[in-house]
């Protein structure tokens with residue numbers, strides 16, 4: 185059996201290039217390598233932790249599936265499903281809750297950041313990393329393609345696997361992250377913060393038109409220096425744009441800086457906007473085709489749920505047996 189890959193994405197708004205470079209692009213590469221059994225899901229239970237309108241949720245879920253398909257995930261090669269269709273995720277999360285201390289969760293940076301940004305600190309938001317551990321361990325996944333912002337949560341999933349194995353016998357492998365070179369795409373308006381669906385101001389969306397992309401990159405916060413350079417710590421704005429250019433051109437930041445030696449910020453931003461528009465155009469064209477057929481999208485996730493459910497049921501039965509439930 186091939187090693188299992190699992191990753192999820194929240195239907196909490198429109199996808200941006202951080203989601204694409206941090207998770208989706210690598211997920212497509214892993215799928216194409218043919219070396220893994222790839223499971224990708226829409227994390228709808230996770231998305232309930234943030235304020236939302238019920239009447240918009242199903243369109244958001246459908247939108248994410250469409251985006252994943254448009255970006256290159258292929259239901260013939262990867263399994264696509266919706267988290268809440270597999271009840272075992274929440275079941276296993278409950279059991280993992282009893283193995284996780286409050287202190288472990290209180291240390292989570294994302295929780296602290298989201299609360300600092302004004303999100304309501306509901307118990308679900310606090311407990312999010314435990315559900316994420318269940319999402320991964322339910323399938324005994326080996327690798328998890330995620331952005332750098334998820335590193336700490338992934339570490340918790342490894343801790344939970346270790347704790348469980350120690351207490352109840354070897355059950356879960358410790359999952360490893362698969363990170364991109366870009367690691368963390370930063371907000372265009374505040375390059376000290378990561379680009380986030382829930383902070384629309386600094387997002388470059390996968391759905392943005394070339395005009396919008398040129399406007400947004402043109403207005404991206406940089407610094408008062410003149411030369412294109414790469415120094416994420418001291419020059420986060422321009423370094424973020426260099427990173428974005430590097431990822432979309434499959435090059436290194438150093439090569440990008442060299443390529444634009446002597447160019448003004450304006451020239452570099454123009455070239456970056458063109459490159460991003462060109463890449464996103466392909467995804468947008470595919471998306472407009474795919475979204476015409478909602479029935480087909482439902483069929484894909486229906487089939488996806490059918491194929492992962494037996495695995496989820498088997499793991500939960502094993503866990504219940506090992507922890508002593510009848």
Ligand code: ATP
Pocket residue numbers: 192193194195196202203204205206207234329330331332333334367368369370378379380381382383
């Ligand atoms: P939210 O603001 O609702 O948390 P988000 O933009 O952080 O939304 P998620 O659905 O939480 O998106 O994350 C989906 C995937 O995208 C995860 O693997 C995450 O690590 C990755 N990701 C999110 N933002 C970035 C970013 N700015 N750079 C790189 N990867 C990212």
Ligand code: MG
Pocket residue numbers: 380
């Ligand atoms: Mg997030």
